[in-house]
Amino acid sequence: xxxxxxxxxxxxxxxxxPRTAGSLREAIIRRLLGAAAACSLLFLALIVIFLCLEGxxxxxxxxxxxxxxxxxxxxTSEPAEFGIFxxxxxxxxxxxxxxxxxIPLGVMTAVWLTEIAPSSLRRICxxxxxxxAAIPSVVIGLFGMVVIAPILQNYFGADxxxxxxxxxxxxxxxxxxxxxxxxxxxxxxxPPALREASLALGAxxxxxxxxxxxxxxFSGIGTACMLGMSRxxxxxxxxxxxAGGAGIIPISIFDPVRPMPAAIAAEIAEAPFQxxxxxxxxAIGIVLFAFTMLFNIIAQHITENNKRVAD
Amino acid sequence: MxxxxxxxxxxxxxxxxxxxxxxRMLTEKVMFMLLRLAAVVNIAALLIVVGFIFWNGLPxxxxxxxxxxxxxxxxxxGIWPCIVGTALLALxxxxxxxxxxxxxxxxxxxxxxxxxxxxxxxxxxxxxxGVPSIVFGLFGMSFFVIYCGLGISLLSGVLTLAVLxxxxxxxxxxxxxxxxxxxxxxxxxxxxxxxxxxxxxxxxxxxLPGMLTGAILSLARAAGETAVIMFTAVVYFSxxxxxSPLSPVMALPNHIYVLxxxxxxxxxxxxxxxxxxxxxxxLVLGMNIVAIIVRxxxxxxxxx
Numbered sequence: 001x002x003x004x005x006x007x008x009x010x011x012x013x014x015x016x017x018p019r020t021a022g023s024l025r026e027a028i029i030r031r032l033l034g035a036a037a038a039c040s041l042l043f044l045a046l047i048v049i050f051l052c053l054e055g056x057x058x059x060x061x062x063x064x065x066x067x068x069x070x071x072x073x074x075x076t077s078e079p080a081e082f083g084i085f086x087x088x089x090x091x092x093x094x095x096x097x098x099x100x101x102x103i104p105l106g107v108m109t110a111v112w113l114t115e116i117a118p119s120s121l122r123r124i125c126x127x128x129x130x131x132x133a134a135i136p137s138v139v140i141g142l143f144g145m146v147v148i149a150p151i152l153q154n155y156f157g158a159d160x161x162x163x164x165x166x167x168x169x170x171x172x173x174x175x176x177x178x179x180x181x182x183x184x185x186x187x188x189x190x191p192p193a194l195r196e197a198s199l200a201l202g203a204x205x206x207x208x209x210x211x212x213x214x215x216x217x218f219s220g221i222g223t224a225c226m227l228g229m230s231r232x233x234x235x236x237x238x239x240x241x242x243a244g245g246a247g248i249i250p251i252s253i254f255d256p257v258r259p260m261p262a263a264i265a266a267e268i269a270e271a272p273f274q275x276x277x278x279x280x281x282x283a284i285g286i287v288l289f290a291f292t293m294l295f296n297i298i299a300q301h302i303t304e305n306n307k308r309v310a311d
Numbered sequence: 312m313x314x315x316x317x318x319x320x321x322x323x324x325x326x327x328x329x330x331x332x333x334x335r336m337l338t339e340k341v342m343f344m345l346l347r348l349a350a351v352v353n354i355a356a357l358l359i360v361v362g363f364i365f366w367n368g369l370p371x372x373x374x375x376x377x378x379x380x381x382x383x384x385x386x387x388x389g390i391w392p393c394i395v396g397t398a399l400l401a402l403x404x405x406x407x408x409x410x411x412x413x414x415x416x417x418x419x420x421x422x423x424x425x426x427x428x429x430x431x432x433x434x435x436x437x438x439x440x441g442v443p444s445i446v447f448g449l450f451g452m453s454f455f456v457i458y459c460g461l462g463i464s465l466l467s468g469v470l471t472l473a474v475l476x477x478x479x480x481x482x483x484x485x486x487x488x489x490x491x492x493x494x495x496x497x498x499x500x501x502x503x504x505x506x507x508x509x510x511x512x513x514x515x516x517x518x519l520p521g522m523l524t525g526a527i528l529s530l531a532r533a534a535g536e537t538a539v540i541m542f543t544a545v546v547y548f549s550x551x552x553x554x555s556p557l558s559p560v561m562a563l564p565n566h567i568y569v570l571x572x573x574x575x576x577x578x579x580x581x582x583x584x585x586x587x588x589x590x591x592x593x594l595v596l597g598m599n600i601v602a603i604i605v606r607x608x609x610x611x612x613x614x615x
Contacts, residue, residue, distance in 0.1 A: 023505075025505075025507065026507055033414050033417055034422070034423070036418060037418040037429075037432050039411055040415060040432055040439055040478065043474045043477070044435045044438060044442075046450070046454060047439075047450045047474075050449075050454045051446070104349070105353065109350045109353050112346040113350065128353070128358075129354075130599065131599055131600070132353060134595055134596060135361075135592065136564055136592070137537065137538075138535070138564040138565075138568050138591075139360070139567070139588045139591060141571070142571050146584075173356050176356075204339045205339060206342045207339075210342075233443070235443070236537075236538035237537045241571065261538070264448075264449065265445055265448075265541065282453070285445070285446050288445070289442065289443070289446050292441050292443055293438060296437060296441040300434075
């Protein structure tokens with residue numbers, strides 16, 4: 001490899017590159033790279049600023065309590081009603097249903113991949129899980145519409161196949177890969193010595209997994225669940241296509257719902273620019289952003305606490 | 312299962328031990344079976360979705376379908392403009408986000424220590440990765456489309472998608488940089504190279520394959536994304552050919568969505584929906600498979 005000779009200055013500082021005549025150039029490059037890195041910060045700030053700019057004017061006429069607790073979502077009727085409680089309920093129920101399916105499935109698959117599967121089988125199966133994450137959401141939505149919906153309608157007696165259960169099922173399969181791969185990382189991070197000690201005491205592999213490995217990886221699995229839920233609550237196309245779109249509080253799992261992302265996606269194109277409906281949709285965007293932020297912060301908090309313990 | 316059974320007679324102890332270990336083995340077998348079942352369910356889900364789209368999409372797929380524009384209010388003709396639009400959106404966003412992402416990763420991994428500044432950047436990257444795509448769509452619409460005055464256009468879509476994939480590129484690039492052994496850098500420093508020279512000629516070439524894996528995955532993500540481009544870049548139907556970055560485009564995911572939910576004749580266009588999904592799946596899964604193969608090779612080389 002071709003290396004440029006440095007300018008003879010010997011730097012005694014350990015582990016630092018020698019200062020050369022180009023040290024001004026180095027400083028400039030460092031600043032430029034720092035500026036590039038700051039872009040992420042800038043973009044996040046811009047997202048928050050523009051959501052607030054377009055969303056907060058909604059509360060000029062609409063009391064916050066009415067916005068959050070209002071039971072009626074009739075954005076286009078006269079006078080319009082902007083109560084998003086049914087939408088929040090829709091999002092919450094869909095996310096909970098999806099997580100109830102995806103968390104056991106994802107964690108169990110991760111345990112199988114790390115603890116039980118022979119390495120040859122693992123190398124074949126892991127790409128499949130990754131490819132599951134790669135399927136575009138619109139294709140999963142289409143699948144839910146043309147395959148799952150008729151099944152729910154014909155065999156389970158649902159009034160409409162596009163409902164809570166359908167959306168929950170589809171979202172579950174979208175969040176399984178996230179949950180699985182994050183759990184897998186935390187299971188890998190469990191020191192082999194713990195497993196060996198448990199096996200040496202005469203525990204079976206299952207007992208070792210259940211009582212030693214899983215508790216040791218508990219916080220990582222918690223992070224995985226949070227990230228999976230964050231993915232479910234923010235996913236748009238699937239709930240737009242298969243959740244049914246009715247702004248009611250669901251009573252049975254066969255009821256159609258209208259989660260927050262679906263409401264935004266379905267209505268923003270028709271809402272008059274900077275009209276009240278438009279502002280309210282951005283305000284829903286703020287709520288959605290806050291929810292996913294909350295899940296992510298909890299996830300990061302768990303990870304950081306765990307790091308401190310490990311150190 | 313827990314606790315020790317106390318037995319007075321030796322024979323009983325022996326039997327108890329055996330039945331207990333038998334029970335233990337049975338539990339283990341049942342649990343392992345359940346775990347295997349979970350993995351099988353996931354793999355089956357993938358195969359069913361992909362298989363279904365292939366089975367139904369293949370018959371309607373033809374050369375004409377791929378190379379012609381849609382006709383008769385999208386009930387006939389092909390999807391060529393959508394393929395072009397999706398390719399431009401995905402490649403464009405990668406061209407914006409890749410240099411920026413790699414530069415950020417180099418800064419975070421090679422230059423920055425543990426200052427509050429880098430902590431905030433990492434926090435921002437993590438949170439940016441968790442922002443829902445519909446929120447990116449709202450942001451792109453209010454910022455790029457309206458505030459910057461770019462209108463509903465290819466450029467708006469490219470820039471919004473670039474923000475979406477940026478955190479993904481940063482984290483995969485950082486991972487690739489972390490895999491470069493310290494000794495490479497030390498050897499370069501020892502030869503008198505400056506830090507920027509070391510990074511440009513030693514560290515980046517060594518990390519490049521890993522970064523490319525991340526780039527391919529981001530490309531696939533951008534190609535499959537719908538909610539982001541819906542209000543920033545896409546029109547349902549455009550007859551005009553794409554003449555500037557400021558004109559709107561058609562895109563595959565959005566095309567599928569429109570055909571499936573609000574087309575003029577949904578049942579009639581079903582074969583077209585399947586075929587368009589097949590093309591999209593083929594593109595996205597193909598890129599992912601390439602990325603997986605590249606990564607696999609890398610790991611093998613490293614193990615050697």
